[in-house]
Amino acid sequence: MNKAISKDGTAIAFDRIGEGPALILVDGALCYRASGPNGPLAEMLKDRFAVYTYDRRGRGDSDERKPYSIEREVEDLEALVNAAGGSAFLYGISSGAALVIEAARRLPSIRKVALYEAPYIVDGSRIPVKGDYAARLEAHVSADRRAAAVKLFMKEGVGLPAFVVATMPLMPAWRKLKAVAHTLPYDTALTVACQRGDPLPAEPFASVTIPALVGVGGKSPAWMRAGMKALADALPNAKLHMLDGQTHIVQPGALAPVLAEFFYNEERG
Structure with missing residues (x-):
């Protein structure tokens, strides 16, 4: 285990495996290095990438300083990118995908991003979250x-x-x-701002101009498929990829080849 120090002094725990271009995997809600899908995914990507998994602040072996802000979570990722050599690819799942979008808006050191099923509700296909x-x-x-x-x-x-x-x-x-x-x-x-059942706003998405891959499971519910199509449409340089037979609990074996093709093959080209 290693630790990167964020701008506010928070120590962020991370692991690195493999060699190659730096790829940082960002967990969604309730997940961290010891409990979540990104550890097995990292194992499948380590032959082509230097893969970084980490505990988001307040989870696992990472510290926490309050008050919380999205900017501080982005600074945590910036510290990891610096530890990885100053530039990196990012992959995020669920709310981690939303965090990756925020990082891509703010950090010029992010080269490409892959986003799997950010939980956006953009129409009436499911009940939106309540205002309170x-x-x-x-x-x-x-x-x-x-x-x-x-x-x-x-x-x-x-x-x-x-x-x-x-x-x-x-x-x-x-x-x-x-x-x-x-x-x-x-x-x-x-x-939460994108879970009201309304179309996605122009920002923050229009400012993310780097290449982006938006993934969604073929067996995921209609509201999620609609949300990811809307996200792919909102990002200026994105393509949508449906993973046949997958749900929000995506299997690493189905996802890893898609990420490798997007990041590694385009890197070589």
């Missing part, structure tokens, strides 16, 4: 009601049926989810 959703989530976190925060996020943020959410405490991973529940407002800050 972020405030209610923050209230649970402030009162250390971690279980309630996770359940609210899963029901209203993710859109899982109530009966599925009710059974989640029986899952082996429930303790890990609660351990990082205090970071859910950070993910919400990154996504």
Whole structure:
């Protein structure tokens, strides 16, 4: 394990495997190096890239300094890019994709980005999040009601049926989810403005002019497919790629070749 120091002094824990162009993998909500999809994905990409996985602030082995802001999370990524040699490719999944977009807006050291299923709700194909959703989530976190925060996020943020959410405490991973529940407002800050059921605004997307790959699962719900088509349309230099048979829980074996082709082959060209 290594640590990069962000501008506000927060130590961000990361691992690096492989050799080649630097590729940083950015987790979504409730995930970190020891619990999430990016570790197995890194193993499949290490033959072509120097792959960086890290714990977003407040998770795993990374520190946390308050108050939280999106700018500080971008600075965390900037510290990682500097540790990787000064430039990098970025891949983000779910709310991590939204963070990657924010980083691409601000950091000229980002060369290309790949985005998988940012949770944007852009039409009426699912119920949008309520106007007080972020405030209610923050209230649970402030009162250390971690279980309630996770359940609210899963029901209203993710859109899982109530009966599925009710059974989640029986899952082996429930303790890990609660351990990082205090970071859910950070993910919400990154996504909630694009979860109202309205078309995507011109900004922040129009200013991300570097090459972008927008991925979506062929078995993902209609609202997610609509959101990713809208995202690909909003980014000036993006292409949409549907992964047949995949859902939001995308299999590393299906995703890795797509990322390798986008980053590595275009790098050689």
